[in-house]
Amino acid sequence: MSSVTFKNVNKVYSGDTHIVKDINLEIASGEFVVFLGPSGCGKSTTLRMLSGLEDISSGEILIDDIVVNDLNPKERNIAMVFQSYALYPHMTVAENIGFSLKMEGKKKAEIEKEVNRVAEMLQLTPLLKRKPRALSGGQRQRVAMGRAMVRTPKVFLFDEPLSNLDAKLRNSMRREIKSLHNKYSKTTVYVTHDQVEAMTLADRVVILRDGEIEQVGTPYEVYHKPASQFVASFIGTPTMNMMEGKLQRDSNSWHVVLGDQKVDLGKSFDDAMDGENVTLGIRPTDIHANQSEGSIALNVSVVNSELLGSTQQINAAMAQQKLIAEVEADFDLDGKTSMNLFFDPNRCHVFNQSGHII
Incomplete structure (x- = not known):
């Protein structure tokens, strides 16, 4: 097993286009790390620099404490699975x-043994004689x-490998990838824009924004303890409610003023924050x-509701701002145009004007 380290890694294209900005990250041996972020945030470029398919503008990448900046992909002993399958159409599954191994000059018997081992692991044994055109996407x-x-490389790299599959196949392949990692504990770096993949696969999630790391944490941490308003909004479906208000202190208690309502937060802040404009974040699943x-x-005005199966989504408004609550499916609105919704103040988040958690 192998560790991976990024030290002050940058990627600048011609025209001074800064795609990856001073990335510092340590990936432990055997860890499954997912790079997550919107399109254009630099996650695939970072992965390609690790693989050797992209040059590094500055900084260092180390595999097992060895700097690999000047090593070609083959010398890094990594294996990469791409978004496109990139299979040779004229070869059988076994030959692909x-x-x-054939290019490495391995003997035919050794190649056959290894191919059979991997095929059994991936449930491909009955398909070994087929060509890619006779296979499904999965x-x-x-x-x-x-x-x-x-x-058997040191590090596995996955670049959005499931994005071309339908939803059912994605779920199935995701479970297979997780099962294989649990069994063999190979160091894995996985790139996706799909937060479900990130949250279900990762030991840790690296959230990227405009080429910079916004937060690194376990799936639990990035969901329940977001470091910024961007992370809080990016993770979770429906997205976190964000309501603009003013933070105020009365005696020893703090609250956020939202229109004509004062929302008691049950927590303390720095005295300098008194009177500051803030954003109150509450996940729809934390509103009851x-x-x-x-x-x-x-106290909210009810706009409409939507039955989602196991839950019901109430679309509401408060202080001329949208609010979504995901409540019990059998809750009867009974034609209400206004109502009280409730939340645990320990599950809310307060962000300053720069979008950082306070």
Whole structure:
């Protein structure tokens, strides 16, 4: 197993286009790390620099404490699975999986043994004699994974490998990838814009924004303890409610003024924040239709509701701002045009004007 380290890594293209900005990150041996972010945030470029397919403008990348900046992809002993399957159409599944071993000059018997081992692992044994055109999308992606795995590399790299699959296949392949990692504990770096993939696969998530790391944490941490308004808004569906207000202190208690309502936060802030404009963030799943001990009431105007199966989404307004609550499916609105919704103040987030958590 192998560790990966990024030290002050930058990527600047011609025209002074700064794509990756001073990335510092340590990935432990055997860890599954997911780079997550919107299109154009630099996640694929960072992965390609690690693989050797992109040059580094400045900084260092180390694999097992060895600087690999000047090593070609083959010398880095990594394996990469791409968004496009990149299979040879004239070769069988077996030939595609074993191609890299053939190029290394391995004997035919050894190649066959390794191909069979990987094929059994990925449930491809019945398909070994087929060509890519006779395979489904999920089967092709498993062949692409097998071609990477047959070499037993130090590090696995995945660049949005499931984005070309339909939803059902994505779920199935995601479970297979997770199962294989749990079994073999290979160091894995995975790039995606799909937060479900990130949250279900990762030991840690690296959230990128405009080429910079916004937050690194476990799936639990980036969801429940976002470091910034960007992270809070990017993670979670429906997205976190963001309501503009003013932070005020009365005696020893703090609250946010939202229109004509004062929302008691039950927590303390620096005295310098008194009177500052802030953003109150509350996840829709943390807003409830029924009051519980210690919860805070929000008086809202009901716009409409949508049944989502196991839950009901109430679309509301408060202080001329939108508010979404995801409540019990069987809650009866009974034609209400206004109502109280409730939230636990310990589950809310307050952001300053720069978008940082306070």
